[in-house]
Amino acid sequence: MTFFRPPAPSASLDRKRVIHLVDDTTPGGVMRYLDFLKSDAALAEAAEHILRPVSRGEIGRLSLDAEVIVSHLSVNWRALPSLIALRARHASARMIHVEHSYTAAFTALNVPSRGRFFTLLRSAYALFDKVVAVSAAQGEWLRARALVPWDRLEIIRPAVDLSDFASLPAPRARPRVIGAFGRLDRQKGLDTLIMAFRKIPGHDKTLRLYGAGADLAMLKSLAAGDARIEFPGHVAVPALAMAEVDVVAMPSRWEAYGIAALEARVAGRPLVVTSIDGLRDHAGPGVTLVRPGAVDELSQALLENATSSQTSDERIALAALAETATRDGWRRLIMEGTCLTSARLAEAEIASFAQAAVN
Incomplete structure (x- = not known):
């Protein structure tokens, strides 16, 4: 940059x-x-x-x-x-x-x-x-x-360049990989996610926590013994990581907006989020809201293999709408006066x- x-x-x-x-x-x-x-x-x-x-x-x-x-x-x-x-x-x-x-x-x-x-x-x-x-x-x-x-x-809701997310192939029909993106710290509620995932039986699912942060050691300790839980680290190209997952989980304890949620929706990935703060702005088709800290409720939402029915054209339109809204908001804000x-x-x-x- x-x-x-x-x-x-x-x-x-x-x-x-x-x-x-x-x-x-x-x-x-x-x-x-x-x-x-x-x-x-x-x-x-x-x-x-x-x-x-x-x-x-x-x-x-x-x-x-x-x-x-x-x-x-x-x-x-x-x-x-x-x-x-x-x-x-x-x-x-x-x-x-x-x-x-x-x-x-x-x-x-x-x-x-x-x-x-x-x-x-x-x-x-x-x-x-x-x-x-x-x-x-x-x-x-x-x-x-x-x-x-x-x-x-x-x-003004934030946006990033969403073109790479809009062009991703659709996720697998039978979701296998659950992904979470962001800093590894208390805010993101990843401890709750690990506990919820560990309640899911079988070996056909994987949880990948993409990111780095101070809670890495604690989260690894919480995941110990479950080989299905992976820590790939920080990813330089988020769209490439998004391509690997079928469902995105954001169990944040607080979240002003959550750009990863927008990226997941544009990528056509089903989204499971806590019903708090700016994550509520993402409510809609393919999005499941759960109570913060509700481990059993989160586990059930992940187990239900939610799917997103968005077409490729709908995903492209969502990306364009989000980027345009951000541009228009900033142009208006910058030009509206002294x-x-x-x-x-x-x-x-x-x-x-x-x-x-x-x-």
Whole structure:
């Protein structure tokens, strides 16, 4: 992937310059989404999208030459002073934050002090002209908790280049390989998946957990003794791994959207997901929803050998629809106006916050 670079000399003068800030470049759905925004030809007609990896310590010291600055950054109390300083240094820029992490299920499972957490989010989000939710479910939660005013919240579902998934052959008529994709950590609920799979009798099925992460040793220990469970590691070309599986399982404990779910649907793979957060956005034909943590229910869903009845034309249409919706959402967001936040916040207040942040 090509990261931060100066604008090409041949770039059209009327194109906006959009810089996307990211502080976690771990391979995965978010980075592939950013690569789509950066390299998509249709989006490039209206704006030059530039990816800028940053460390937490440099965020508040950045001086960026761009009409639009998009934050894909982590929001926490330690990062808040840097976000304030970033806003103060770019008072005339339009600033947008994309919330990739926080959801209703995340909060329920990980946040003991809800009031303090919601104060953090309201304070951080107030620095931006727009906040983008990555799923309808996440957007509903942000509205319900009054974390973002209605007029500053947008919902844009992520997309990646889906052409390779749409062109995959259909899965086997009798599903044999169950696949799961993503980081090997608590969020993805892969411990639940292993326990559910181990309840399935016989030797005609395989479970493949594609990915890397801190929970690898724990998950291998949980799978010990069952030769049907495999750990192929991180895959550089996700479509090639998708071609190997017949059913995709996503038993996440929380999930803002879940790009792998979209990829599975476009690939015509039956999908078994927990009915939480943005995974609910994927409900439809070929998708089975199960309760989070319900091992027996998940095992039964996997055992039922669900099939997807999507035709090749329907899969191509789904891919085109998803990519177009993402393009249209970003074009509208980039072109809809100028900075609003600088008019809402007093310059003196911003300056004092920024001074405190850098001291």
